[in-house]
Amino acid sequence: MFRRSPDHIEETNMRAVDVMTRKVITVGPGTTVREAACLFADNHISGAPVVDDEGRLLGMLTEGDLIHRAEIGTQARRRSWWLEFFASTQNLAATYIKENARLVKDVMTPKVITVKETTPVSEIADLLERHRIKRVPVLYDGELLGIVSRANLVKALASVPKEAGVTTPNPDQTLRDSVIRELGGHRWAVAAENVIVNDGTVHLWGVVTSLEQARAMCIAAEKVPGVKGVEDHTDAPMLIPAM
Template structure:
């Protein structure tokens, strides 16, 4: 899936000369947490978000340092912080330069960029002009569209083959120690695991296969250090 399939377009924008009050009102009125900043030609010049308004003189939330830290901090840094906490125009508080992504880029590239830079939104730029924005809410919308809306009818053999194929693709289960048998839509997981985290991963792999009604966990965990085998939780439940 490409970015252009889930991005919000056109994006709500502001100009650098816009006031902080106008930008804040625009975000509140549209229930959004960030605004791309563009010039007269529609080119991206920055971004302003709710995070830029956390430390403001009006809220008495400016950064306060001890006298020692104040003495150790450069005057230039303190001056820059003063501008961000007291600035009245968007250009004085916005983040610039800002990362952007192309509409034809895969969603995975957008997610990597957002994770690497710890940001919540990415402007989408084509031919030097802003064409949209992709935020975490857009990713959530894309996920809801991609998830199956209703169960798919399939035979037990077909379901079992699909579960086994998914397990075979994963490095943590490619060793062949985890097996699956499906009867009446119930996927029964058997075999051995050497890390308890593999148990949940195997359940998730089975649950995500269309047609699986439920999963029965009969996986035996073997402690790799002591060689002690612990019974599976579903087996303990059936004996109770």
């Protein structure tokens, strides 16, 4: 069973954005099951997010969704006739779909546990253990940013300094705190959770009402010593047309 992250990791304030895999192999809902199986085998992966053309998460496809298939004779063992008699038609139909459907959209798991880019790794470790899963997609406003797997957490553990009891401040977290302080007190600034720092680059997210507001935030972030660059991901509010 996967255990909770050690205190060393929690003390470094690592978050999903610090440990996630950014270049994620994905599949589309219209991908065939055979094509997905080839993708898994060729890239040595055991799961992939299912996304639409805009990069929004629709579900997750894993090896578990592909192991019981009619093509290779690995269908689930049939129940005795009396158990099957009492089984719901919904469950029987769902099993048939898993074993025979041609497209990913019919065999994927649609209900996916996800995290935000700001979720602490300690919470992610708890999710993986509690739900007995191997990975969680990282989302921002429904869009896939990356994925955190058990392997990512193991790599995070390996990055902890060897000296027992010695914690090294996360430079990105320190820089983020400075940027948030610089933005603090300004009515035009976005909320703190919309400020992400990765490798010295500040990423600003959220909804703004003007180009001036977005530019002011960029200038404020650029003023902070140590900032290597600023990327503006902010967007205008979605307007809903009157009926």
